[in-house]
Amino acid sequence: MTRLCSLVSAGCARYGKREGLSAAELLYEALDEMFLNCPKLDKKDVKALYLGQAFEAFEHKACGGEVANNYGFQNVSSVRAESASSSGGAALHLGVLSILSGTYDVVICCGVEKMTTMETFEAVGVISMAADRPFEQWNGANLAALNALAAREHMRKYGTTEEQLATISVKNHRNAFENPKAYLHKEITIKDVLTSKTICSPLKLLDCSPMCDGASAVVLCSPEIATRFTDSPIDIVGSGEASDSDFVYRDEATSFRATKIAAKNALDMCDMSVKDMDLIEIHDAFTINEIIGYEDLGLCEKGKGGKFAESGATEVAGAIPVNTSGGLKAKGHPIGSSGIGQVYEVYQQISGLVSGRRGVKDPEFAMTHSMGGAGVTAFVHVFKKR
Numbered sequence: 001m002t003r004l005c006s007l008v009s010a011g012c013a014r015y016g017k018r019e020g021l022s023a024a025e026l027l028y029e030a031l032d033e034m035f036l037n038c039p040k041l042d043k044k045d046v047k048a049l050y051l052g053q054a055f056e057a058f059e060h061k062a063c064g065g066e067v068a069n070n071y072g073f074q075n076v077s078s079v080r081a082e083s084a085s086s087s088g089g090a091a092l093h094l095g096v097l098s099i100l101s102g103t104y105d106v107v108i109c110c111g112v113e114k115m116t117t118m119e120t121f122e123a124v125g126v127i128s129m130a131a132d133r134p135f136e137q138w139n140g141a142n143l144a145a146l147n148a149l150a151a152r153e154h155m156r157k158y159g160t161t162e163e164q165l166a167t168i169s170v171k172n173h174r175n176a177f178e179n180p181k182a183y184l185h186k187e188i189t190i191k192d193v194l195t196s197k198t199i200c201s202p203l204k205l206l207d208c209s210p211m212c213d214g215a216s217a218v219v220l221c222s223p224e225i226a227t228r229f230t231d232s233p234i235d236i237v238g239s240g241e242a243s244d245s246d247f248v249y250r251d252e253a254t255s256f257r258a259t260k261i262a263a264k265n266a267l268d269m270c271d272m273s274v275k276d277m278d279l280i281e282i283h284d285a286f287t288i289n290e291i292i293g294y295e296d297l298g299l300c301e302k303g304k305g306g307k308f309a310e311s312g313a314t315e316v317a318g319a320i321p322v323n324t325s326g327g328l329k330a331k332g333h334p335i336g337s338s339g340i341g342q343v344y345e346v347y348q349q350i351s352g353l354v355s356g357r358r359g360v361k362d363p364e365f366a367m368t369h370s371m372g373g374a375g376v377t378a379f380v381h382v383f384k385k386r
Contacts, residue, residue, distance in 0.1 A: 005099035006226035009038030010347035015214035015332035023114035026215035047104040048077040052087030052111035053336040084130035088339025089370025089379030110217035111337035132246035148200035151288035164306030166193035176326025178358035183332030214334030238382030240265030247374040256375030278363035281342035283371035339370035
């Protein structure tokens with residue numbers, strides 16, 4: 001199994017409505033924790049910074065090189081990665097490639113989005129830019145509508161129920177309740193989900209992830225030097241990406257090909273199966289995403305995602321815990337940060353920093369799945385405890 005690169009530290013700003021703080025300040029909060037968790041790391045060690053940020057419209061500003069320099073990195077390479085909701089996953093993939101190529105030996109991959117500067121209807125308009133302009137946006141098909149179409153078709157073809165969708169939300173809220181970084185700290189019931197406001201049938205308010213502010217950051221380095229910074233590095237052993245056409249042009253509404261291809265590429269790199277994972281963070285901007293994610297990643301047969309959700313297999317104490325952080329659904333979905341925020345959870349879990357009801361017992365392998373748009377892009381990464 002080849003070590004592509006190593007993860008040696010991570011930090012995360014608290015997700016939520018962070019009034020009075022800019023995107024840059026949220027990012028500095030995440031970077032502060034990242035350095036605090038790795039006292040042997042110095043700013044002078046860092047050679048490049050890859051930042052996931054999906055939209056500049058929220059603050060009328062795109063974070064870039066000035067953020068790196070204002071924090072104290074002197075004239076390092078600084079690249080903004082934009083891949084809609086998978087911008088954080090894209091930033092991580094760029095960091096992996098830069099280490100693997102030998103171009104740099106220490107890089108930071110981070111993500112940020114400041115979303116609460118707008119009213120909800122304005123923010124939805126911004127986020128809808130991730131959808132096709134002439135055939136989706138102009139016809140009112142925002143991301144909630146597109147995922148509702150996927151949910152409705154999944155229900156028609158496979159008998160998936162609204163209660164099964166609600167099971168995802170209940171689980172992820174339970175996990176977020178224990179996560180100090182999460183936005184939503186409220187446990188809910190299936191009835192709460194089913195009686196919440198309809199956003200786009202069959203998706204209710206509690207089937208949808210909340211818009212919020214947040215930032216996250218991780219440090220990657222060459223595997224050979226990882227022990228200079230920590231006694232317990234985490235190796236990245238698989239990194240896959242793929243893309244697809246816009247949702248409206250596809251012939252399959254209940255599966256995301258980009259996820260399947262990215263996962264296969266990542267798992268083939270390390271000769272592993274998804275069922276070898278001890279925990280997985282799946283993109284769950286909507287509850288149907290997690291159910292389809294189970295199927296596309298290979299956790300269960302096609303069409304069985306709803307029953308798999310009901311089985312308890314993805315609970316923290318189940319066979320393969322999924323979204324122990326609370327997922328995008330309840331931890332929150334500050335778009336550019338979400339993909340790196342998933343890696344922060346992996347770092348916390350494998351490093352043994354999560355205790356109580358949310359802690360996975362002795363995890364060795366983990367996976368993150370970051371998706372942009374309605375399955376237009378996907379990034380999958382596999383992690384192994386050193």
